[in-house]
Structure formats: C-alpha cells, structure tokens
Amino acid sequence: MEIRMLRYFLAVAQEQSISKAAQTLHITQPTLSRQIKGLEASLDTDLFTRKKGKMVLTESGLFLKKRAEDILYLNDKTEKEFNDDKQELLSGHISVGCVEADNSDTLALMLEEFVAEHNQVTFSIFSGTSDDIVDRLDKGLLDLAILLEPISTDKYHKLVLPRREKWGLMVSSQSYLARKESIDVEELVGIPLLCSGREDVQNMIKSWNALQGKNLNIVGTYNLIFNVFSLVENRVGSALTIEGAMANRDTSNVKFLPIVPELTTNCVLVWKKNTLLPLSVNKLVEKFLQAFQA
Incomplete structure (x- = not known):
C-alpha cells in the first residue's frame, strides 16, 4: 500500500x-x-x-x-x-512526451505530486503519435516519454506501466453496432475500419489469432484519434482504438465497444540509454520506478 x-x-x-x-x-x-x-x-x-x-x-x-x-x-x-536543511533546492525543466491513452492520467498524477514536492521544477507535455514522440526523444527535445506498445525500445530504458490499455471499436451511436456492448474480434472482418497508420499497430492487429489469414476492410488510417471522430459519427468507418484515447472527449455521438476476447497492450515509460539526465529528470524517473517497478 x-x-x-x-x-x-x-x-x-x-x-x-x-x-x-x-x-x-x-x-x-x-x-x-x-x-x-x-x-x-x-x-x-x-x-x-x-x-x-x-x-x-x-x-x-x-x-x-x-x-x-x-x-x-x-x-x-x-x-x-x-532531511538535510542544506540540501540544494531541486529545480529545472522536464519535457515529457505522451500518447493518447489511459496512462495519460498516470503521467498527470505523477507530475502533480512531483511538482508539489519540488515547486521550483517546471514541465511541458508534448502529445502526439508514438512516431512523433520518438523522433523528438531521439533529437533531445524530450527527456522522457510514455509510448504505446508495440514499439521498438532497444535504444531506451523502459518501465512497463501497470495499467493496461484496452482495444476496441469506436462506432457511431447511429450505427447498428451501437446496440452491442462488445464486439467479437471475428466480427471486425467486413466492417469498414479506420486504423492507426503505424505499421507496428497494423501488424499487431493482423497477428491477432482470429484475424490471421483474413483481410480487413481498412478504408482509412489516422495518426491521432480526434481526427476521425466526425468520420465515425458520419459512419464512414468504425475506428480501431484503445479506450483511453477517447478519454476527456465528447463521446455523445459515438460508443466504444471492447473487443472480446479482451485484447490489451501496455504503455511504457522510456528514456534514452547512455544519456546523462538532468537531476530533476532523474528524480522523476526514480519516482516512477518506486511507484511501479515490480
């Protein structure tokens, strides 16, 4: 506890x-x-x-x-x-990248606590696709990042976050599918789908056991989920996404159907290997490790 x-x-x-x-x-x-x-x-x-x-x-x-x-x-x-009264006051700026996911809330919670403990530390959050975030991380524009698996993390230290991301289908509330509370993975075949443009994600979806050897009807791809809300509402296609990506958005005209059997992936906190991190960033990493390392 x-x-x-x-x-x-x-x-x-x-x-x-x-x-x-x-x-x-x-x-x-x-x-x-x-x-x-x-x-x-x-x-x-x-x-x-x-x-x-x-x-x-x-x-x-x-x-x-x-x-x-x-x-x-x-x-x-x-x-x-x-506590040493002579301890140097922790300060500095931390730049964090974060994908649209349920674990965005985990990041917010950790930053809230960290800034409360070290009120001289400031931070900035960059939201985007995993590819965008990795690019900025590699260029040194970000100190840390929360990414959605599957993603290659060979160049990074990695901490798997405990809250798993649930995959499902975002459908129009006017669609016949909206009468359902979940959707079997086999039912995805034949439905016009909007899917992440990331190759890693598309390969993961194709690898799901019930879909192997079957062709999905992918009518379009996207990078960020907010780009396809109107397309889903107007029944151009239903979007394969994680539930957390829909958080804090207007979902009055759409509905999330979890896929059964349940399909989940992890989010990971990553930071570059062989890089000297500022003290404030190291302290935040330590906080994550203390909270979530098994």
Whole structure:
C-alpha cells in the first residue's frame, strides 16, 4: 500500500467529500475517485458509505484511518529526520512526451505530486503519435516519454506501466453496432475500419489469432484519434482504438465497444540509454520506478 494512497484516503475521510478532498490534494475529482475505488478493491472491502451526500467511514474505514495516521506520522517523522536543511533546492525543466491513452492520467498524477514536492521544477507535455514522440526523444527535445506498445525500445530504458490499455471499436451511436456492448474480434472482418497508420499497430492487429489469414476492410488510417471522430459519427468507418484515447472527449455521438476476447497492450515509460539526465529528470524517473517497478 503506497503512502500516497493513504494520504488520499485520509483526505476523503477528513473532508467527507471526494470533490473537497480533491481540491485539498490539488488533483482532479475523477482521479481521486478512481484511486479510492482502487484502494477498496485491493483491500476487498468498502471503506466509505454515502449518507446524506457525505462520505462516511465504515468499520473497516475507521480501522484503516487509525493505521494510516500512525503510518504517515512515522513516515513524515523519518523523512524529516533524514532531511538535510542544506540540501540544494531541486529545480529545472522536464519535457515529457505522451500518447493518447489511459496512462495519460498516470503521467498527470505523477507530475502533480512531483511538482508539489519540488515547486521550483517546471514541465511541458508534448502529445502526439508514438512516431512523433520518438523522433523528438531521439533529437533531445524530450527527456522522457510514455509510448504505446508495440514499439521498438532497444535504444531506451523502459518501465512497463501497470495499467493496461484496452482495444476496441469506436462506432457511431447511429450505427447498428451501437446496440452491442462488445464486439467479437471475428466480427471486425467486413466492417469498414479506420486504423492507426503505424505499421507496428497494423501488424499487431493482423497477428491477432482470429484475424490471421483474413483481410480487413481498412478504408482509412489516422495518426491521432480526434481526427476521425466526425468520420465515425458520419459512419464512414468504425475506428480501431484503445479506450483511453477517447478519454476527456465528447463521446455523445459515438460508443466504444471492447473487443472480446479482451485484447490489451501496455504503455511504457522510456528514456534514452547512455544519456546523462538532468537531476530533476532523474528524480522523476526514480519516482516512477518506486511507484511501479515490480
């Protein structure tokens, strides 16, 4: 159980509200809600009940609250004792590339915490395709990047992020397919498809067992998913994509159908080998490693 999760839990317990706790923690409400649900799932118990609009601790929640307060007290006390008042203030600028994916939220969460801990550090995020991001990484224009597999990472150090990206089909809400809740991989044959222009992704799709030896009807390719929303809405084709790429966009006229059997890929954090990273970048990499390295 991470220290960060305990801080989130205690903030909700104190405020009795996800929205107020999120403001206190300087993170988004959906992010905090997801973290609390994840904590309850990992403990296999409900920590809160909702009464009259307030988040009220259950018996399990009260037990965890006492333990969390003790753990955080010892953690903060130990950090304070080891802190050197003469330590040089961490500063600098970090440039990060990130694909459209569910793990974009992971990056945002880590940066929120990192900047809160080191308020002299600034950052910039470049969003684009994996190819665009790799090009900028190779040129030294980016320090780190979050990429979607499949992608060659021979030139980079790599950390596989734990949240897997789910593949599916984005369809028009007016399509007959919108009546479905999922789509069998075999059903992709014959459907007019819009697909990523990346060769690695196209080869991955063709390698799916149920599609081997079959020809897909790919009517168009794209680099970023927002370019094809209107094409999907107007039923030019349905887009093969990961669910996370549709996050924070207007999906009122489209629907995501997860592919069954479930098909997922990983996102990876990468940074160049044989390159001396600035101290601030090294510290952020260490934070990722501490949080997600097995």
